[in-house]
Amino acid sequence: MRLLDSLRFRIATLFRRSQMNAEMEDELRSHIQHRADDLERSGLPRAEAERRARIEFGGQVRYKEECREAAGGTLIESLQQDVRFALRMLHKSPGFTAVAVVTLAVAIAANAVVFGVLNALILRPLNVPQAQSLYGLERGSDKAVNQSYPDYLDLRDRNRSFEDLAAYNVAAVGLDTGNNPSSAWILEVTGNYFDALGIQPYLGRFFHGSDEHGSNSAPYIVLTYAFWHSHFQDDRGVVGRVVQLNKHPFTILGVAPPEFGGTLVFVFPDFWVPIVNQEQVEGVNVLNARGKRGILMVLGHLKAGVTPSQAVADLNSIGSYLEKTYPKDDGQMTFSLTRPGLAGDWLGRPLRAFLMGLMLLAGLILLAACANLGSLFAARAADRSREVALRLALGATRIRILRQLFTEAVLISLIGGTAGLWCSVVLLRGLSAWRPLPTAPLQVPVNPDANVYGVALLLSLASGFLFGAVPVRQVLHTDPYQVIKSGSTGTVGRRITVRDLLLVVQIAICALLVTSSLVAVRGLVRSLHSSFGFEPQNAMLVETALSMAGYSGDTVPAMQKRMINALETIPGVQSVGLVDRLPLYYGANSSYVFTDKTTDLRPANAAAEAMRYNISPEYLDAARTTLLAGRTLTWHDDKGAPRVAVVNREFASKIFGSATNAMNSYYKTKDGSRIQVVGIVEDGKYASLAEDPQPAMFLPILQSPSSQACLVVRSNGDSQQLVAAIKSTVQDLDAGLPFTIRTWNQELESALFPSRMATLSLGVLGVMGAMLSITGIFGMAAYSVSKRLKELGIRMALGAQRKEVLQAALGRAFKLLTIGSAAGLLLGILASRVLAFIVYQATPRDPLVLAGVVLAMLLLGLLATWIPAKRALSIDPMILLREE
Amino acid sequence: MTAQAQLLPGTLDLLILRAVSLGPLHGYGILLRIGQISGNALLIEQGALYPGLFRLVRQGLLTASWGTSENNRRAKFYELTAAGRKRLREETDNWNRLATAIGSALAAQPEEV
Numbered sequence: 001m002r003l004l005d006s007l008r009f010r011i012a013t014l015f016r017r018s019q020m021n022a023e024m025e026d027e028l029r030s031h032i033q034h035r036a037d038d039l040e041r042s043g044l045p046r047a048e049a050e051r052r053a054r055i056e057f058g059g060q061v062r063y064k065e066e067c068r069e070a071a072g073g074t075l076i077e078s079l080q081q082d083v084r085f086a087l088r089m090l091h092k093s094p095g096f097t098a099v100a101v102v103t104l105a106v107a108i109a110a111n112a113v114v115f116g117v118l119n120a121l122i123l124r125p126l127n128v129p130q131a132q133s134l135y136g137l138e139r140g141s142d143k144a145v146n147q148s149y150p151d152y153l154d155l156r157d158r159n160r161s162f163e164d165l166a167a168y169n170v171a172a173v174g175l176d177t178g179n180n181p182s183s184a185w186i187l188e189v190t191g192n193y194f195d196a197l198g199i200q201p202y203l204g205r206f207f208h209g210s211d212e213h214g215s216n217s218a219p220y221i222v223l224t225y226a227f228w229h230s231h232f233q234d235d236r237g238v239v240g241r242v243v244q245l246n247k248h249p250f251t252i253l254g255v256a257p258p259e260f261g262g263t264l265v266f267v268f269p270d271f272w273v274p275i276v277n278q279e280q281v282e283g284v285n286v287l288n289a290r291g292k293r294g295i296l297m298v299l300g301h302l303k304a305g306v307t308p309s310q311a312v313a314d315l316n317s318i319g320s321y322l323e324k325t326y327p328k329d330d331g332q333m334t335f336s337l338t339r340p341g342l343a344g345d346w347l348g349r350p351l352r353a354f355l356m357g358l359m360l361l362a363g364l365i366l367l368a369a370c371a372n373l374g375s376l377f378a379a380r381a382a383d384r385s386r387e388v389a390l391r392l393a394l395g396a397t398r399i400r401i402l403r404q405l406f407t408e409a410v411l412i413s414l415i416g417g418t419a420g421l422w423c424s425v426v427l428l429r430g431l432s433a434w435r436p437l438p439t440a441p442l443q444v445p446v447n448p449d450a451n452v453y454g455v456a457l458l459l460s461l462a463s464g465f466l467f468g469a470v471p472v473r474q475v476l477h478t479d480p481y482q483v484i485k486s487g488s489t490g491t492v493g494r495r496i497t498v499r500d501l502l503l504v505v506q507i508a509i510c511a512l513l514v515t516s517s518l519v520a521v522r523g524l525v526r527s528l529h530s531s532f533g534f535e536p537q538n539a540m541l542v543e544t545a546l547s548m549a550g551y552s553g554d555t556v557p558a559m560q561k562r563m564i565n566a567l568e569t570i571p572g573v574q575s576v577g578l579v580d581r582l583p584l585y586y587g588a589n590s591s592y593v594f595t596d597k598t599t600d601l602r603p604a605n606a607a608a609e610a611m612r613y614n615i616s617p618e619y620l621d622a623a624r625t626t627l628l629a630g631r632t633l634t635w636h637d638d639k640g641a642p643r644v645a646v647v648n649r650e651f652a653s654k655i656f657g658s659a660t661n662a663m664n665s666y667y668k669t670k671d672g673s674r675i676q677v678v679g680i681v682e683d684g685k686y687a688s689l690a691e692d693p694q695p696a697m698f699l700p701i702l703q704s705p706s707s708q709a710c711l712v713v714r715s716n717g718d719s720q721q722l723v724a725a726i727k728s729t730v731q732d733l734d735a736g737l738p739f740t741i742r743t744w745n746q747e748l749e750s751a752l753f754p755s756r757m758a759t760l761s762l763g764v765l766g767v768m769g770a771m772l773s774i775t776g777i778f779g780m781a782a783y784s785v786s787k788r789l790k791e792l793g794i795r796m797a798l799g800a801q802r803k804e805v806l807q808a809a810l811g812r813a814f815k816l817l818t819i820g821s822a823a824g825l826l827l828g829i830l831a832s833r834v835l836a837f838i839v840y841q842a843t844p845r846d847p848l849v850l851a852g853v854v855l856a857m858l859l860l861g862l863l864a865t866w867i868p869a870k871r872a873l874s875i876d877p878m879i880l881l882r883e884e
Numbered sequence: 885m886t887a888q889a890q891l892l893p894g895t896l897d898l899l900i901l902r903a904v905s906l907g908p909l910h911g912y913g914i915l916l917r918i919g920q921i922s923g924n925a926l927l928i929e930q931g932a933l934y935p936g937l938f939r940l941v942r943q944g945l946l947t948a949s950w951g952t953s954e955n956n957r958r959a960k961f962y963e964l965t966a967a968g969r970k971r972l973r974e975e976t977d978n979w980n981r982l983a984t985a986i987g988s989a990l991a992a993q994p995e996e997v
Contacts, residue, residue, distance in 0.1 A: 023960075027911060028934065030959045034912035035930070037955050058931035066935035071942055 024067055032057055078400075082407040089408060096380065097412065100373055103775065104416025104463065105423065106768055107362075107369035112424035112448070112456040114362040117431070118355045119455075120446035121266070122348075126341045127259050129198040135308065136299040136340035137165075137315065140332040146293040149275070149286065151322060151330065152190075155298060158318045161311035165300040166196035168263055173273070173281055174548025174738040176244035177231070181738045183548065184227075184270040185441035187262050188281055191218065191274050194256075196300050197263070203228075204239035204254025207274055215285060218274035219250040225258040227270040245273070247550030247736070248280045261445070263299065265341040268443045283547025283556075283707035291329035291670060299340040308337050328670070331603030353834050354758065361765055364509045365772060370463045371502035372776045374470030377409065379783050381471035388478055402475055409468025410461065417460025421453065428452070436753060500812075503776050504820040510773035511824020511857055512831065513766035518852045519832050519843070520759040527755060533648070533684010534583065535624035536744035540719065541582070542567070542711040542726055544739040556707045559734070561635075563711060564616060566733055570725045572717025577619030580706035584751040588687045589613070593697070594668040595655060601670055607655050610647075611686040611696035614706045620646065620681060620698065622712040630663055630679030637700035644700065646679035651695035675699075689751055690836065712744070719743065758835065770860055777864035781813040785868045789875060797877035809872040810865050821857040828853070896928065896936050898979065901964065901972040904946060910959035911937060937962060945971050 032053045039049035054060075090097040125131030137155070138145055147155070147167070156165040168189040175184045190196075192209035199206070202225060211218045221243065223232070232238045241252045250273070262269045275295075279285035286292040302311055312335055319333030342348035381388070388401055425448050432447045544563075546556050560578055567576045581589055592606035617633045619625075628649065637644050647655075652662035659680050666674045675697075683693045715722055723741050730739055785792070792805055800808075832843060903909060903917040911933055918928065940946040945968035953959040964972070 024934075026958070027960045028931075030910065030953075030957055031912045031930065031934075033957055034910070034953065034955060034959070037957075056930055058929045060931065063931035063934055067938045070935045070938040 020068075020071065021064075024064060028057070028060060028064070078403075079407070082404050083411065085404060086408040086411050090411065093380075096376065099775070100376065100412045101416045101419060103369050103373060103772065104413055104460065105419035106771070107366040107463070108417045108420030108456055108460050109423040109427070110420075110765065110768055111359075111362045111366050111459055112421055112452055113427050114355070114358045115455050116424060116428045116448050116452045117444070117446045118359055119449070119451050121342065121444075122352055122355060123451075124449075125339070126263060126265070127261075128263075130301060133302045133304075134197070134299060134340055135302060135311070135337040136297050138336045138338050139319075140334060143336065143338070144293070145297045145338070147295045147298050148290050148293045148329070149295060150288065150290040151293075151333075152295055152298050154322060155315065155318055158321075159311075159314050161303060161306045161314040162300040163303055164192050164196040165298055166190050166193040167275070167295045167298045168193060169275060169294060169296045170264070170267060170269070171282055172545060172548075174246050174545065175270075176247070176736075178243075181244075181548070181736055183545075183738045183740070185267070186281070187264075187269040187272050188275040188278060189272050191276070193272065194222070198301070199256065199260050201254040202257040203236060204252070206254055206256075212274060212276045214276065215287065216248075216277050216280050218276050219245075219248060219280070220274060221245070221250045221252045222272040223252060223255045224261055224269060224271060225255055226261065226268065228255045231270075246280055246283070246548045248277075250277075263297070263340055266442055266444060268441050268445075270441070281547075283545065283552060290326055297340065312336060327602050329603075350834075357831065357834055358761060358765070361509065361513060361769075364505075365765065365768055366459060366463060368502070368506035368509055368769070368772045368776065370466045371506055372772060372779060373409075373412075373463075374467035374502070375776070375779050375783065377405075377467055378471045378474060379779065381405065381474050385474075385478060388475060392478060398476060402472060405471060405475065406465070406468045410464040413460045413464025413467075417456055417463075420460070421456040424448070424452070424456065440750060500780075500816060503780055504816050504823070506769075506776050507773050507817055507820025507857075508824035508827065510766075510769040510860070511821045511853060512827045513762065513769040513824075514856045515825055515828025515849065515853050516831055516835060517759065517762040517766040518849045518856075519828070519835055519846070520755070520762050522846060522849055523835070523843075524752070524755050524759050527689045527752065530689070531682065531684065532584065532748075533625055533682055533686075534744075536748050538714060538716060539622070539624075539744040540713040540715070540722060540726065540741060541744055541747055542713060542730065542739055542741050543709075544711075544730070544737055545708050546737070547707040549734055549737040551707060557702055557705050560616065560701065560709055562733060563730065564618065566729050567711060567713055567726060570713075570715075570722070570729060572722065573713055573715045575618050575622040575714050577622030577712045577714075578616035578701060578709050579619050579623075579712065580614040580701070580708050580710075582710050582747065583611075583613070583684060583686045584689070584748065585710075592670050593651075593655065593695075594670075596666040596668060596674065598668060601668065601672060606670075607667070608651070608695045610651055611694055613696065613698045614701045614704045615698050616701050619712060622714045624714070625684065626682045628680045628682060629659060630677070632679055633698070633700045635702070638702035641703075643673055643675045643703055644678045645675045646681055646698040647677050648681050648683050648696045650683050650693040651697055652677070652680050654695050685751075689755065770856070774860055774864040777813055777817060777861060778868065780816075781810055781865045781868035782871070784812060785809050785872045792872055793875050793877040796875060802873055805872055805875075806869055810869055813865055813868075814861060817857065817861045821854070824857075825850070825853055895979075896932070897940060898972070898975045899926070900933070900936055900940060900962075901945065901968055901975065904962050904964050905969065905972055908961045908963045910951075910953055910961050912959075913953070914962065940968070944968075 035053035035056060036049040039052055040046055126134060128134060136145060152167045168187045171186055171188050172183050173186055174181050191207055191212040194206040195208055206222055207218055207220045238252050239254055242249045243252060273281055278287055286294050315335035319335055322330045323333045342351060391401055428446050428448045431444050434444060436442055546559055551559055564576045564578055567573060589612045590609050591612045592603055593608055593610050594601055594605065595607045598605055617635055620627060620632050633646060649659060652659045655667055656662035656665055662677050662680060664676060666676050668674055686694050686696055726741055730737060792809060796805060899918050900914055903914045909917060915930060915933055941948055945965060946962045947965055948960050948962050950958060951961045
């Protein structure tokens with residue numbers, strides 16, 4: 001209460017300030033008049049009397065100041081003074097101010113952006129009520145998040161730990177709202193999805209668990225707010241409307257609230273559809289297949305009072321029941337819980353590690369920036385030692401002078417922080433609006449929130465105090481008499497100072513960043529030139545999902561064959577092949593395979609888990625996948641013929657020991673069918689560019705049909721004409737079939753996307769770090785040269801050679817540079833292990849990388865010490881000694 | 885001019901309170917009154933009075949109001965508050981105790997020890 005009162009009093013006096021000043025003025029004038037009256041009475045003329053009265057009164061300005069202080073309210077007032085003075089000082093040295101503000105702005109922006117991403121993707125929970133108790137399920141030791149629908153039902157109905165368990169899956173569908181068909185991305189969800197998450201509709205209603213009555217029983221759609229806004233123009237009459245989804249009628253039930261965009265942070269679906277209609281949506285129905293783990297994730301709220309470990313124990317007991325009951329389908333059924341937003345640890349762990357690493361680096365950059373600014377400030381304080389000494393001599397307290405310096409530091413940090421925050425908000429907004437891939441509903445929803453603003457403000461204030469504190473000791477030890485008498489005295493410190501340490505740390509960070517970005521760039525370049533197992537140049541991709549146009553069963557392969565034949569007739573086309581899912585496309589299909597001798601076909605006995613591609617006979621040729629031995633598939637490998645496969649070299653050596661053993665041998669799939677290997681092809685990249693060689697098998701599409709299809713059209717003709725020709729050809733075949741055309745190189749963008757992003761962000765941070773290191777080394781070298789000018793001059797006068805002078809002037813800077821670079825390089829080598837998750841073949845044991853780092857650091861050192869070295873060499877001892 | 889004594893730190897407030905206790909005064913009047921009651925034996929720089937006055941007002945020991953002086957000029961008059969009166973009593977007692985103690989200490993003769 002006392003504090004509040006005094007604060008109110010101070011603020012009140014602040015507002016009464018001008019009135020009070022006028023009164024004070026009046027009072028002092030009145031005093032002098034009275035005194036002058038007395039003096040006049042003693043015989044002096046009026047003018048002389050007034051003059052004498054003023055003299056006798058003493059320093060009016062000083063007493064007024066003291067009066068103001070005595071009357072209270074001085075803290076705010078002197079703060080105003082400090083700010084005004086600081087602004088004047090900063091205005092007087094625009095170069096220093098600009099450097100300081102830009103340095104801080106860059107460092108704060110880097111921190112705010114990285115924190116913004118970290119905050120949005122990792123720290124911020126999904127936007128659902130009680131997000132704290134929402135968990136997703138992970139299965140087995142490799143933390144797979146996908147489950148099969150029958151397993152999901154068992155987990156949902158048998159557990160006692162969750163309020164409810166919902167599940168979802170991502171899929172693409174063809175949507176026809178009356179005009180032209182287009183494809184849309186959806187989440188297939190269980191009926192209880194919205195209820196389990198606790199979401200309320202924005203418009204209309206949601207579907208519920210009670211709407212599910214077996215396959216295709218719930219033809220309903222719930223729109224996302226964004227899709228409703230962009231495709232239905234906020235039309236409230238949309239509820240109850242029937243639209244065509246893959247040529248099946250579906251009813252729009254309602255619209256979800258704007259803040260809820262699904263349960264996968266980086267995917268924005270267009271709408272939700274009940275998963276019981278999977279057959280209509282995906283063209284296949286695996287809801288009864290316990291071995292097909294097509295559900296992306298199972299998630300739910302824990303019951304109140306149930307701990308995660310209790311829930312895990314509960315799930316594991318269900319798991320062991322499932323293992324015992326369904327040994328053929330259910331392998332390792334142990335569970336763990338994860339945050340649901342990032343598809344579990346599969347994506348969450350490398351992302352978290354990478355972002356944490358970035359955050360650490362950004363923090364270190366800020367620290368380095370503070371160190372730089374601190375030494376700049378210290379140098380400035382040394383330059384201003386005369387001013388400080390004068391003020392001390394005139395009676396200013398040291399506290400007051402320090403407060404002044406801190407005001408300047410905090411002012412700079414606030415200006416820099418505001419500028420940095422502004423930049424980062426622009427960047428983050430841009431990032432959020434960015435749709436990185438044209439073919440997928442990917443987003444990076446990183447809009448800044450209060451947390452980001454708060455962190456940026458806190459960081460800038462903290463850094464202001466940090467670098468403001470550097471010259472404190474210097475000011476506290478200023479002896480005004482010495483300084484004024486003899487000018488600033490430069491004592492050359494020989495011992496290791498905190499500033500030296502900071503510089504070493506900073507150089508180390510820079511070297512670390514340079515190492516990581518070089519490793520990333522090299523990895524990226526290597527991944528661009530590595531063998532994919534196919535040739536993306538001169539290949540066009542035509543993607544369709546026949547299920548979107550109502551094809552099913554036997555009509556699917558027939559239509560596929562017609563498409564291939566039609567496209568082959570286009571002039572310039574060399575070959576056309578079909579594959580159900582492209583290699584390096586999002587996720588890959590894989591199945592367990594067994595040796596021919598295995599009889600107990602449970603997952604634990606599998607010889608390998610192989611990538612599975614269903615292809616048309618021409619695919620291997622169209623993709624330019626080299627056949628190493630045997631034959632390719634033919635159209636005669638159909639349902640009536642014995643089952644055959646072409647496998648890659650890794651498959652051959654893993655299952656059969658060698659390629660020669662593999663030819664014409666048999667292996668088994670989970671359903672017990674024996675498949676004969678008829679050909680062997682080269683290894684390729686299937687799930688990601690960073691993977692080790694994976695076994696893969698290519699099966700004839702007539703023996704394992706799929707309605708998902710991507711046609712690879714290889715030609716040497718003009719691509720624009722080709723696109724037009726493909727369009728008209730496909731539309732001639734079926735006008736209602738939604739399809740997309742793009743080049744294979746464009747498609748690969750998505751596979752390269754993570755490593756590109758990693759390289760880009762590391763590169764940006766590397767450049768920043770390098771900039772800061774240059775200013776840091778430059779500041780240190782320039783400072784030490786200017787402090788030792790006299791000494792260097794004497795040395796030169798006594799006959800020192802240029803080399804010796806340089807060594808004396810810059811030896812220390814280079815020593816620090818060497819130590820820092822070595823430390824940074826070592827750290828960079830360690831950090832590359834994290835990078836290897838994202839970037840293909842990221843290894844620092846690469847002579848080019850090592851040489852690059854050394855070269856870069858050397859260049860950096862030369863650049864930073866160039867000007868100070870020139871200054872040291874241009875010393876003219878005569879002039880210097882005469883000046884003293 | 886007779887020899888004047890330097891004011892001990894902190895004693896100016898006491899002198900101001902004492903001067904005002906004899907009746908409302910403006911700043912210059914206080915100065916004259918102090919000179920009068922101390923027999924002009926104390927050296928006070930004129931301006932130094934005012935920070936003291938502002939401090940005492942802020943502590944609630946004095947109140948101030950504008951009025952007209954005997955010279956027919958506008959002036960700010962100071963008056964003792966109840967708290968001021970109490971403080972003056974306490975401070976006077978303190979001072980007397982201190983002065984007596986120091987006086988007797990300084991007056992002590994060798995044979996009295």
